[in-house]
Amino acid sequence: MPAMTAKPRDRTDESLIALRRILRATELYARDLAQAAGMTPAQLRVLQVVDEKGGATPKALANQMSVSQATVTALVDKLVARGMVERRSSEQDRRQINVVMTALGESTLEHAPDALQQRYVRAFEDLADWEQAQLVSSLERVADMLDAKRLDASPVLTTGELPSANVSE
Amino acid sequence: MPAMTAKPRDRTDESLIALRRILRATELYARDLAQAAGMTPAQLRVLQVVDEKGGATPKALANQMSVSQATVTALVDKLVARGMVERRSSEQDRRQINVVMTALGESTLEHAPDALQQRYVRAFEDLADWEQAQLVSSLERVADMLDAKRLDASPVLTTGELPSANVSE
């Protein structure tokens, strides 16, 4: 077999393998990061979203994270117990609750040593200008190919918990 | 933050956002895929690894998936209960157990409609030759920047469950 001239099929596999490595690396680091911040990945994710948005309702958190409102309630309970966030009733609509950061939450997030992101950012910023441009365009292209519905995303590299998908047993 | 920003973002942020979109898309689809195959994401992942390797010991599965052996035992129990895999004692070392696919397991995997991967593969194969080459090189570059230890990966686009990381409470 001519080792050269990779057929399209080989390239597809190569791209999938690279993608899979990207996914696994971020998964693995998400655990370590959460551990380092003294909480679980799911809790950290809530904290990140609340921080990013400058406060959010459980409803909004549930949508953003694609989990049920009940799950958000449980996660927020734990973050409240740890003093990371507070619940504040809305004035306009008293059914709504706003989840907001506490000073402790802010500083915990601030000091979470995001090793993966730091390493990545450092490496990325060491690249030549044209290389950066090419990487961004490639990543966006792949994201478009995967993410048809264009989800709202933020520049924070953490994965969330996957739900157990409650399937028979 | 709204999707469209007037000011062009920093390129590092753009790349992180694209990465995050990739992660989220795969997470979301991992659930659907597992559901469609009639099992949970963690169970599906075990099945994929067993299939790929043509059988594996619980020890090997635990290493490959970065979970404890106890967890693997539990997952294999469920797959056995569903007739997807079998346990076979090793002849050489009778402490070892080999987990192997059943016909049902094979066919279930075969027929799992991996919408995400199919869509991605289709899109990828529609690209011009040079574009494919560029994408592969970009993805591998990113994978290297994230995954210092070069994990063993396969061309299967599924994310696993993140462990709860058993941190205080």
Added chain:
DNA sequence: GTATATAGTTAGTCTATCGAATTATTTGAG
């Protein structure tokens, strides 16, 4: 003003995960 819709919480159940203890088997040191 009552009916309906919406936001959030509570209750009950399931899966995934862990660490520690247990069992069976292999290996190695005398």
Added chain:
DNA sequence: CTCAAATAATTCGATAGACTAACTATATAC
């Protein structure tokens, strides 16, 4: 050869995250 240490797997008990369904409180609409 024998017995201690190491190794593979399982069992046990506990915790976290997730879901659905039911419930409470508030808002809106007719």
